[in-house]
Amino acid sequence: MKKLSARRRHPLAAVVVLLLALAATGGLYAAFAPAGKAQADETAQSLAIDEGKKLYSVGCASCHGTGGQGTSDGPSLVGVGAAAVDFQVGTGRMPAQQPGAQVPKKKVIYSQPEIDQLAAYVASLGAGPSVPTDSQYNPSGADIAKGGELFRTNCAQCHNFTGEGGALTNGKFAPSLEDVDPKHIYEAMQTGPQNMPSFPDTTMPQKQKQDIIAYLHAVNSDQSASPGGLKLGGLGPVSEGLFGWIFGLGALIAVAIWVAAHTAKAKKS
Amino acid sequence: MSSQENSESLPEAQAPAHGAVEHAGDPFADPGLPAHKPRIQDIDERAAKRSERAVAFLFFLSMVATIGFIASYVIFPVDKIVFIFPFGHVSVLNFALGLTLGVALFCIGAGAVHWARTLMSDVEMPAERHEIAAPPEVKAQVLADFKQGAAESGFGRRKLIRNTMFGALAMVPLSGVMLLRDLGTLPEKKLRHTMWSKGKALINMNTNEPLRPEDLLVGSLTFAKPEGLEEDAEDFQTQIAKAALMLVRIKPEDIKDKRELEWSHQGIVAYSKICTHVGCPISLYEQQTHHVLCPCHQSTFDLSDGARVIFGPAGHALPQLRIGVNDEGYLEALGDFDEPVGPAFWERG
Numbered sequence: 001m002k003k004l005s006a007r008r009r010h011p012l013a014a015v016v017v018l019l020l021a022l023a024a025t026g027g028l029y030a031a032f033a034p035a036g037k038a039q040a041d042e043t044a045q046s047l048a049i050d051e052g053k054k055l056y057s058v059g060c061a062s063c064h065g066t067g068g069q070g071t072s073d074g075p076s077l078v079g080v081g082a083a084a085v086d087f088q089v090g091t092g093r094m095p096a097q098q099p100g101a102q103v104p105k106k107k108v109i110y111s112q113p114e115i116d117q118l119a120a121y122v123a124s125l126g127a128g129p130s131v132p133t134d135s136q137y138n139p140s141g142a143d144i145a146k147g148g149e150l151f152r153t154n155c156a157q158c159h160n161f162t163g164e165g166g167a168l169t170n171g172k173f174a175p176s177l178e179d180v181d182p183k184h185i186y187e188a189m190q191t192g193p194q195n196m197p198s199f200p201d202t203t204m205p206q207k208q209k210q211d212i213i214a215y216l217h218a219v220n221s222d223q224s225a226s227p228g229g230l231k232l233g234g235l236g237p238v239s240e241g242l243f244g245w246i247f248g249l250g251a252l253i254a255v256a257i258w259v260a261a262h263t264a265k266a267k268k269s
Numbered sequence: 270m271s272s273q274e275n276s277e278s279l280p281e282a283q284a285p286a287h288g289a290v291e292h293a294g295d296p297f298a299d300p301g302l303p304a305h306k307p308r309i310q311d312i313d314e315r316a317a318k319r320s321e322r323a324v325a326f327l328f329f330l331s332m333v334a335t336i337g338f339i340a341s342y343v344i345f346p347v348d349k350i351v352f353i354f355p356f357g358h359v360s361v362l363n364f365a366l367g368l369t370l371g372v373a374l375f376c377i378g379a380g381a382v383h384w385a386r387t388l389m390s391d392v393e394m395p396a397e398r399h400e401i402a403a404p405p406e407v408k409a410q411v412l413a414d415f416k417q418g419a420a421e422s423g424f425g426r427r428k429l430i431r432n433t434m435f436g437a438l439a440m441v442p443l444s445g446v447m448l449l450r451d452l453g454t455l456p457e458k459k460l461r462h463t464m465w466s467k468g469k470a471l472i473n474m475n476t477n478e479p480l481r482p483e484d485l486l487v488g489s490l491t492f493a494k495p496e497g498l499e500e501d502a503e504d505f506q507t508q509i510a511k512a513a514l515m516l517v518r519i520k521p522e523d524i525k526d527k528r529e530l531e532w533s534h535q536g537i538v539a540y541s542k543i544c545t546h547v548g549c550p551i552s553l554y555e556q557q558t559h560h561v562l563c564p565c566h567q568s569t570f571d572l573s574d575g576a577r578v579i580f581g582p583a584g585h586a587l588p589q590l591r592i593g594v595n596d597e598g599y600l601e602a603l604g605d606f607d608e609p610v611g612p613a614f615w616e617r618g
Contacts, residue, residue, distance in 0.1 A: 150475060153474055154475065154492070157551075168562055169555065192489065195557045197554050198488050198490075200484075203476070224358070226356075228360070229353070265306050265307070
């Protein structure tokens with residue numbers, strides 16, 4: 001005991017005590033925590049809502065109001081559902097950096113567990129679409145051709161025929177869908193973020209959403225083939241024609257000038 | 270290289286060689302034609318042989334490329350995709366066909382140019398200019414011939430012949446005008462009516478099922494076709510070109526136009542999808558502003574205010590379809606559009 005007491009001012013003493021204390025706490029928790037499973041889930045859920053509320057108060061309340069009721073700077077979040085939160089925060093659109101025509105995609109600030117907590121809190125404000133599970137949005141086995149048909153009927157008017165995006169009014173735009181996470185595509189169709197209209201399951205069933213995701217993966221991801229090569233952004237005949245006129249004809253003119261400018265005469269005798 | 274070429278065209282290099290008339294003291298003396306200068310191939314037979322071989326090589330390369338084209342066509346399967354920097358994941362067949370055909374054509378052109386520049390005669394051939402007008406005696410002869418011909422034909426004297434000839438010449442083109450009628454039948458009333466009529470259910474374009482009001486959420490966008498129009502029907506394209514319909518749900522309190530609200534069902538409004546400018550399909554709907562943008566010429570319509578034109582060249586608002594709910598709870602049309610859909614035409618009124 002005396003030996004121990006003598007070393008109480010050792011530089012590592014504090015660390016040792018802390019480790020012991022942590023081990024004790026962990027052991028006690030392990031001994032007492034495993035109560036009823038259902039009860040634990042419920043607790044976890046309300047814990048997530050509580051944590052989400054804290055995150056919300058810090059990061060979101062200034063625009064969306066303290067209770068999610070909305071202010072002049074941001075819409076009400078009552079009833080938007082967890083899927084909307086998972087999309088907006090999960091793609092980095094929220095929290096918004098500045099007001100403007102449209103909030104663009106940017107670096108994601110929150111971790112996925114934090115996003116889940118925020119989603120749990122917003123979902124608790126009012127019923128709305130929940131975050132889809134992998135079986136809902138996973139496009140494996142979906143009908144790509146049917147997806148293309150659906151995409152051209154419902155989405156291509158704004159997002160271009162292969163999802164390259166396009167311009168809308170007053171600085172708004174439909175973003176490119178290249179390499180967007182299938183979950184986020186699904187959530188966007190489900191919830192209609194910002195100015196995009198929603199395509200709920202009642203008018204576009206889950207199977208059709210999977211077809212659309214499969215189509216997008218086939219035509220607009222880094223693995224998708226472009227049989228002709230050099231697709232120039234896939235923006236259609238205008239950009240391709242412009243390229244042909246400027247660079248194709250330009251190269252021909254340059255060659256013609258080069259041929260004419262170089263004489264074949266022998267050096268002067 | 271280029272400095273030597275430039276020095277070739279300097280006047281002092283040309284002056285003594287071509288024996289033009291020289292006036293002492295006249296700074297604008299006609300320098301005459303520059304002397305012809307030979308090419309290395311004209312002087313050196315070995316250089317000429319080299320050029321000949323180069324041209325033949327280019328033509329030979331073209332032949333090889335053509336054989337390569339035929340071989341690629343036979344060898345490569347149509348759906349084989351390979352990664353080729355910097356083109357990305359391309360079809361190997363397309364790539365090989367394009368490359369070989371390009372080489373084949375380029376080598377013919379390059380060979381021809383090289384042949385003409387190094388081996389064909391390059392002796393300059395001046396073509397002297399002279400007066401364009403004919404000499405006076407030729408003019409006089411032509412005029413005299415014309416007058417004699419006119420008198421002998423009796424064109425001025427026999428007025429009956431002259432006038433019937435004019436009549437015949439004027440009538441002949443009418444046959445051509447008549448044939449224009451074969452370009453198609455007259456549109457008659459087709460531009461004024463669509464397939465929609467009272468009691469026709471609104472069918473979801475995605476699921477091919479009739480729509481219920483509760484299927485459409487606020488902020489959603491849905492496309493509908495009239496009941497009884499099947500996609501494999503012979504006249505599907507003709508009918509859908511006029512009957513295409515977009516359905517959006519707006520909170521009733523956000524609808525500013527009184528008639529729009531009356532013609533809607535619980536805030537569900539149905540508008541023609543055909544732009545009233547030149548008839549582009551238009552459904553770039555922004556659910557927060559309720560604006561619909563036409564991608565062709567940027568006409569913008571406000572769906573919360575009777576689809577009024579708020580920007581762009583469109584002449585009038587999008588036609589609205591009056592809708593209601595039938596006994597079974599499905600959405601149905603309460604009649605056809607009350608005005609022609611799509612772009613204006615002369616007799617539209």
